[in-house]
Amino acid sequence: xxxxxxxxxxxxxxxxxxxxxxxxxxxxxxxxxxxxxxxxxxxxxxxxxxxxxxxxxxxxxxxxxxxxxxxxxxxxxxxxxxxxxxxxxxxxxxxxxxxxxxxxxxxxxxxxxxxxxxxxxxxxxxxxxxxxxxxxxxxxxxxxxxxxxxxxxxxxxxxxxxxxxxxxxxxxxxxxxxxxxxxxxxxxxxxxxxxxxxxxxxxxxxxxxxxxxxxxxxxxxxxxxxxxxxxxxxxxxxxxxxxxxxxxxxxxxxxxxx
Numbered sequence: 001x002x003x004x005x006x007x008x009x010x011x012x013x014x015x016x017x018x019x020x021x022x023x024x025x026x027x028x029x030x031x032x033x034x035x036x037x038x039x040x041x042x043x044x045x046x047x048x049x050x051x052x053x054x055x056x057x058x059x060x061x062x063x064x065x066x067x068x069x070x071x072x073x074x075x076x077x078x079x080x081x082x083x084x085x086x087x088x089x090x091x092x093x094x095x096x097x098x099x100x101x102x103x104x105x106x107x108x109x110x111x112x113x114x115x116x117x118x119x120x121x122x123x124x125x126x127x128x129x130x131x132x133x134x135x136x137x138x139x140x141x142x143x144x145x146x147x148x149x150x151x152x153x154x155x156x157x158x159x160x161x162x163x164x165x166x167x168x169x170x171x172x173x174x175x176x177x178x179x180x181x182x183x184x185x186x187x188x189x190x191x192x193x194x195x196x197x198x199x200x201x202x203x204x205x206x207x208x209x210x211x212x213x214x215x216x217x218x219x220x221x222x223x224x225x226x227x228x229x230x231x232x233x234x235x236x237x238x239x240x241x242x243x244x245x246x247x248x249x250x251x252x253x254x255x256x257x258x
Contacts, residue, residue, distance in 0.1 A: 002055075003033030005040060011048035011198040012191065013041050020056030025065040026109060035085050035092070042094045045257060048198040048205070050094075051190045052117065053101040054110075057183065060100070060126070063108025089116035089142040095206040097197050101190040102126045102177065107165070112139055115146035118209065120177040121189045122168050128176060129165030149216060151176060201239040202257040 002018035015037045017024040026034065041050045054060040078084075086092035089112050100114050102122035107129045114120060114128070130139040130147065138144055139160060148156040155174050159166070171177045181189045197205060207230045215223045234240060238258040246253035 003030055003037050004055075005037045007044070007047055010195050011046060011202075012194040013044075013047045013050040015041075015050060015052045016055055017053070017061055018055040020054070020058065022065060023059035023062035023105060024054040024056070024110075025062040027065040030065075031087065032085060035087055038086075038088045038092050038094055041096055041098075042092070047096060048202045048257075049097050049099065049194040051099045051101055051187075051194055052113070053187065053190070054103055057103060059105040059107075059110070060102040060122075061107070061110030061113060062105060063110050063112075063131075087113075087116075087141060089113050089146075093210075095210045096202075097194075097205060097209055099190050099193050101186050102128075103183070103186055105165075107131055108139065109141060109143075111159075112141045112143040112146070114176075115142060115150060119193050121179045121181055121186060121193070122171065122177045123183045123186055124168050124180055125183075126168045126171070126177075126180075127165040128159075128168075128171050129163065130159045131163040131165070133161065134163040199252075199255075201237075201243060201253070201255045203237055203239055204234055207234060 004016040004018050005013060007013045015034070017026070017030070017034070019025060019030065041047050083091070088094055088098065097119065098117040100117040100120040102114065102120060104123065104125065105127050106114055106122075107127070108131055111128055111130050130143055132139045132143070139147070144160060147159060151159070151174055158164070168177070168180050172180050179189065211223065211226060211230060214226070218226070239255045242255055243253050
């Protein structure tokens with residue numbers, strides 16, 4: 001199995017889907033490896049931000065390794081094992097920010113993974129497509145749910161219903177990615193985002209992400225009330241005291257997530 005995870009001294013985890021020989025496609029074993037990696041990011045307090053990328057220079061992730069899934073027989077009971085093998089894009093709650101560094105083709109399950117990240121950078125040759133309908137299936141693991149929430153309706157429907165890919169320029173135009181950068185600067189740019197995020201107060205960062213994500217499903221008045229409650233909790237944290245002291249002393253803060 002080749003799901004690599006490294007953590008640097010600044011609290012940034014880098015997850016690499018390392019199957020370049022199959023364009024970083026994911027079979028059942030590698031999906032399980034991704035689940036384990038996301039759980040490590042979620043649970044390890046030393047990690048403040050994560051980057052997800054693919055090995056090589058051809059593909060970020062070509063999605064599910066279809067030959068290992070299509071036509072495979074499943075027990076019907078598995079349909080109700082809703083907590084089994086959770087992923088970032090299917091049920092697993094990871095409130096630490098995730099940055100996608102898209103180094104090539106991002107197709108099918110690669111896009112559904114991308115849609116569950118927070119900040120995205122790509123190379124000029126990257127392509128993005130929800131091609132599942134061309135294979136007789138749908139874009140699952142959040143594909144049909146998130147794309148319409150993140151892109152204009154007509155663009156989302158074009159992706160879902162034609163299965164045709166879009167290039168990097170069009171993806172940037174519609175806000176699917178934040179920036180297009182040269183290949184040699186891809187990881188540098190992703191790490192710059194990650195380090196700037198990791199330097200902030202980790203409790204506040206995670207709270208901000210959770211509130212923003214949950215805002216899609218709650219009424220405005222409920223979201224405003226949740227903001228009040230969370231801010232009141234954070235005001236009693238050691239990080240707030242450290243932020244105040246650092247501002248007064250004109251130095252960089254040393255947040256500990258407490």
